[in-house]
Amino acid sequence: MPEMPEVQTLIDSLLEEDILNKKIKDVTFYMEKLFKNCTPNEFKDFVLNEKIINIDRIGKYLIFHLSNKKVFVVHLRMEGKIFYQDSNSKYDEKHTLLRISFGKKEMRYQDTRKFGTFHIFLEENYKNSKELSKLALDPLQEGFDWKYLKCNISKSNKFIKTALLDQTNVAGIGNIYVDEILFASKIHPESKCNKLTDDNFKTIASNSKKIIKKAIDNKGTTISTYMYKKESKGEFQKFLNVHTKKDSDCVNCKTKITKMKVNGRGTYICSNCQVNKK
Template sequence: MPELPEVETVRRTLSNLILGKEIRDIDIFYNKIIRNKTEQEFKDILIGKTIDEIDRYGKYLIFNLGDTSLISHLRMEGKYFIKNADEPKGKHEHIIIYFTDGNTLRYNDTRKFGTMDIVERDKVYVDSPVTKLGQEPFSDKMTLKYLKEKLSKKSIAIKSALLDQTIMTGLGNIYVDEVLFLSKLNPETPSNKVTNKDIKNIIDNSIKVLNKAIKLGGTTIRSYTSSLGVTGRFQNELNVHTKAGEPCPVCNTPILKIKVNGRGTYYCDKCQKK
């Protein structure tokens, strides 16, 4: 699943390619991706508009078009590609947006889990799917007080809490494992038992890991690639995730893999003691 660094890579890639392009037409082949509008409403609202900015919050892409915003979540397998209008439709291309310059933006999703919502631009952070999310690690609002208040109400494992996008948005399975390793926290530690020092480490290491992953274009594991097939390189920097049986980079103890609330979890039981 694309996490914050992968979505930011998509945002940056698309921003270099489609800003200023005017929408001429739209083909919709799987309308369940569109959640809050009918097919015709979706087309009527977007056709004739120009993409003037692409933003991101957590794992959501936000295409801004004048007074309208298209909010897109890639879920498990969603990808965007730029192709010429005369290229044939790909098997998993569910929405094709045609621009007046002869190019297209194509939404490709083998699992069909992705979503799109259209909202008024000034309502994106007031009344949209984005408003249900917690703060990003980069936000000035992501303070020790904020995260402590959120975690103190939870007895679930810290791994599960950090995957909860209503607590802190942007981290997925890969990056939570890496953040907990750098923070020397066992993934099964109850959230309401973490100390102030632990919380500060979580925030600091989340920023550190995400910034490095963004710089390297994200993590390419299984199916993730950014637009135009650009592959990330952060998988070469992973300390524990996917490293079961390999020596810990700090103490050489073999990395373990367990399940935490059904999610595959990698950690060092010597560096990350309960």
């Protein structure tokens, strides 16, 4: 599943490929339920003849800013991918759900699992939408620090892993990076939030920043299928210490990494390094 580093890498790649300021000449859609607050035809009318003037992100949501103060918002969910390619190039016809044509180039949305979402808004109100208004700060946003994290979760009796995956506490972190952050922080994923100390919050906040930053620098993590453009995969999997590392030696203490379930999510830990604060 794409997390914040993968989404940021995709945005950087689209911008690098010069997608901005080209008039949208046609829209072809293949799945009605991709659009959550409009019909496919309403989406088409909304974007037609506009240009994408900027792309940024809130948490894991991609925000496409259009001319005339319009916005469309995309969430890739499990397997969504966006490719910007020559219009006459081959594409995966079975899994491409939307094509936005700029003439010689096309933006193609491909999704084998079909969980991705598209919304349309006006520039003035997209941040107040149901989807975006509840999102917390992400680890690289100004204002995110250990006090912010503590304020959001220290009264909860949930497991720390569960709390960090909740996008209303901190945005952008998913199952890969949360395992790495808790390993680096030497904290067991089933530690209760309300048992954590200030030092624990400081460690978690600083490791969140460090690990997410390093993942973006390495263009995200490719474990199964994530690609930010055709033939371009992330490199951060080389730096994973616990996630997907079952039965490998812990880099700190040589204990074998184990896999467990935390609220149904596959979770990798070093049972020696990571202390459970019950």
